[in-house]
Structures are given as C-alpha cells and as structure tokens.
Ligand SMILES: [Zn+2]
C-alpha cells in the first residue's frame with residue numbers, strides 16, 4: 001500500500017465522520033434549538049451525566065470485584081449517604097443559584113451553522129483537558145503546601161482513603177466553584193465550538209468519576225495512552241492513600257516534572 005493511497009483512505013474516513021457530525025448538528029439545530037440556546041443546558045448536561053456515570057460505576061456489581069484497586073474496601077451505607085448529602089448541599093447552595101443567575105442574566109447562546117470537524121472537536125477537547133490539568137495541578141499543589149488551604153477547603157475530599165464513585169463530588173464549596181469556573185471559561189478562552197464545549201463538559205465528568213470509582217478496568221481511559229501518560233483510577237487512588245503525590249487530575253507530566261508522581265507500588 002503506498003502513502004498516497006493511505007492518505008486518500010484516511011481523508012475519506014475523516015470526511016465521512018465530519019459529514020456525520022454535520023448531520024447530527026443540523027438535526028440538533030432543527031429540532032432542539034431552544035434547549036441548546038438555554039444557559040441552563042450545560043448545567044443540566046453536567047449534573048445529569050454525573051449521576052448517570054456514578055450509577056454505572058457504583059460499587060455493587062460482584063462481577064467487577066476482581067478489578068478492585070483496594071480489594072475488600074467497599075463503601076458503607078453511611079459513607080454513601082455522607083457523599084450524597086455533601087453533593088446535594090453543593091448542588092442546592094451553589095449550582096442551583098449559579099444556574100438561576102445564568103438563566104436570568106446570560107443572553108441566549110448563538111448557534112453556529114457549521115459543525116466542528118472531527119479534528120477540531122478532538123483538538124478542542126484535548127486542549128481543554130490539558131489546560132484544566134495544569135490549572136488544577138497548581139490549585140491542588142497549593143492546597144497541600146499551605147496547610148490552612150488544605151484544612152479549610154480540600155480536607156473534606158480526603159475523608160476516604162479508598163475512593164468510590166459518589167466520593168468524586170464530595171468537595172468543599174470553594175473547590176466546586178473553582179472547577180466549575182474553569183470548566184465554563186476554558187472553552188471560551190480556547191474559542192471552542194458549542195458542540196466541542198458540551199463534549200468537553202461531559203468528558204471530565206466521566207474521567208473524574210472513573211478516577212474515583214475504585215476499579216482499574218481493562219477499558220479504563222489510562223490504558224488508551226502509552227507510557228503512563230494518562231493517570232487514571234490507579235494513580236488517583238494512590239493520591240487518596242498517599243495525598244502528597246499525584247496532584248494532576250488527568251495526565252502525568254506535571255507530577256513527573258515536579259517530582260510528585262507515584263505508582264501504585266509505592
Ligand atoms: Zn479525589
């Protein structure tokens with residue numbers, strides 16, 4: 001197979017994928033434009049996807065126990081209720097008022113006619129993940145270097161040394177607000193298409209629940225990347241057991257550079 005033939009095949013595949021994206025976008029514009037324009041849509045999308053992913057990755061299926069990172073460490077009912085209570089409190093006191101404020105003051109979002117290409121979508125999501133990874137790494141590191149910050153804002157997330165899906169958003173209000181702000185502003189800074197923005201909002205929800213689910217499945221996101229470039233559940237599990245390591249939420253390079261990286265066999 002020569003190079004020009006391979007390029008032609010790849011370009012045909014990309015063109016086909018791009019036209020599928022355009023068809024999907026046209027369908028959304030035609031039948032769901034009011035929903036898409038609503039300032040509440042991103043909030044509903046992220047909150048709903050969080051609860052769906054938590055339910056899928058919840059700790060109750062015997063068939064997946066062999067993938068448990070810390071075997072035998074399962075959440076009790078009291079732990080699940082505590083995390084559900086913190087999440088509900090955060091949603092009622094922070095997410096709900098922020099949503100109402102957006103609904104009241106933010107103008108309807110303009111909807112472009114053209115869908116992003118597959119490359120634009122993948123590049124935008126990756127760029128957002130890299131930017132968020134850097135921002136959260138610095139935030140996280142600072143909250144360990146300054147004891148007051150840790151005790152006041154981040155300690156609640158470390159109630160559990162063996163994390164589980166619902167512990168993902170067992171967060172202090174300051175942490176949730178900071179993370180929400182970056183997730184909202186970063187796609188604007190990177191001038192992402194609306195579709196890319198929505199995909200980016202759902203991807204971190206999925207990977208952050210995956211990081212906390214307590215299982216390292218054969219299909220874990222970290223296994224898609226070579227050389228341990230992506231952290232994944234086993235690395236974040238180590239952070240909950242040994243909190244002075246693995247500060248980055250997604251990738252491993254910042255922890256490698258700052259000497260805070262640790263594998264499961266510490
Ligand atoms: Zn965590």
Ligand SMILES: [Zn+2]
Nearest residue numbers: 140154239243
């Ligand atoms: Zn931490």
